[in-house]
Amino acid sequence: MRLLVVEDDRDLNRQLATALEDAGYAVDKAFDGEEGHFLGDTEPYDGVILDMGLPRMDGIRVLEKWRRDGRTMPVLILTARDRWSEKVQGFDAGADDYVTKPFHMEEVLARLRALLRRAAGHATSEISCGPVLLDTRSSRVVVDGSAVRLTSHEYRLLAYLMHHQGRVVSRTELVEHLYDQDFDRDSNTIEVFVGRLRKKLGVEIIQTVRGLGYIAAPPEAPAKRG
Ligand code: CA
Numbered sequence: 001m002r003l004l005v006v007e008d009d010r011d012l013n014r015q016l017a018t019a020l021e022d023a024g025y026a027v028d029k030a031f032d033g034e035e036g037h038f039l040g041d042t043e044p045y046d047g048v049i050l051d052m053g054l055p056r057m058d059g060i061r062v063l064e065k066w067r068r069d070g071r072t073m074p075v076l077i078l079t080a081r082d083r084w085s086e087k088v089q090g091f092d093a094g095a096d097d098y099v100t101k102p103f104h105m106e107e108v109l110a111r112l113r114a115l116l117r118r119a120a121g122h123a124t125s126e127i128s129c130g131p132v133l134l135d136t137r138s139s140r141v142v143v144d145g146s147a148v149r150l151t152s153h154e155y156r157l158l159a160y161l162m163h164h165q166g167r168v169v170s171r172t173e174l175v176e177h178l179y180d181q182d183f184d185r186d187s188n189t190i191e192v193f194v195g196r197l198r199k200k201l202g203v204e205i206i207q208t209v210r211g212l213g214y215i216a217a218p219p220e221a222p223a224k225r226g
Contacts (some may be wrong), residue, residue: 001046001116001160002026002177006036006062007078008054016049018113019105023137026180033057040066040073044176049108049114050095052086060086060093067179074115076108092225113137120163127162128207130218134162138201154180154197157190161206161216170213204209 005133007013010031017027028043030036031053040048040062052059063075077095087098098110103116110155112127113136127134133142139155141148156178161169175185194214198206204219 004028004045004048006030007051028181033062037062045163047072047074049076055179063093129162129165165216168209168212169214
């Protein structure tokens with residue numbers, strides 16, 4: 001999952017980005033409203049954290065423009081504690097949730113997880129696919145009851161495919177959603193990661209769809225005889 005953080009307070013922006021990266025997301029950063037609006041308008045983010053008070057273009061305006069142009073990604077706004085009207089304006093402009101400053105990082109992470117899974121149509125923080133269980137709270141993966149250790153890239157790949165299971169995901173989409181802007185993107189690496197992931201999981205839940213991409217689905221039940 002790839003996220004955008006729009007926050008002009010550089011320390012706070014860095015803290016958010018670091019916490020999100022540690023939690024397994026790819027993160028792009030913007031430090032003013034114009035830059036943030038441009039990125040959200042041109043890159044396919046899975047979610048955005050948007051501060052309301054921003055230089056060059058305020059958060060409400062950024063959000064209104066995105067929504068008017070049909071950008072539907074989940075947006076979590078950051079508001080000042082005593083400004084209830086900001087929250088109302090934010091929701092009316094198209095925000096999905098808010099956190100007031102100062103906040104606990106855990107709350108931001110939890111609210112974001114909820115937004116991302118709901119956007120993908122899942123009601124709980126654990127997502128399963130056949131014998132594979134993905135716990136988005138702890139970023140852990142269990143297969144048939146045993147924990148499997150994955151690198152952060154492998155986890156991101158699996159999490160994206162499992163959030164969108166049952167749908168074919170192209171290599172281009174994976175590259176766009178798994179890496180931040182500065183990453184040297186090469187869709188061949190996706191193939192390598194898929195190979196490693198299959199080996200580590202030991203079960204066939206990721207299928208290659210020739211010429212199109214990959215699909216996560218429960219392994220097919222053994223064919224019945226007779
Ligand atoms: Ca601000």
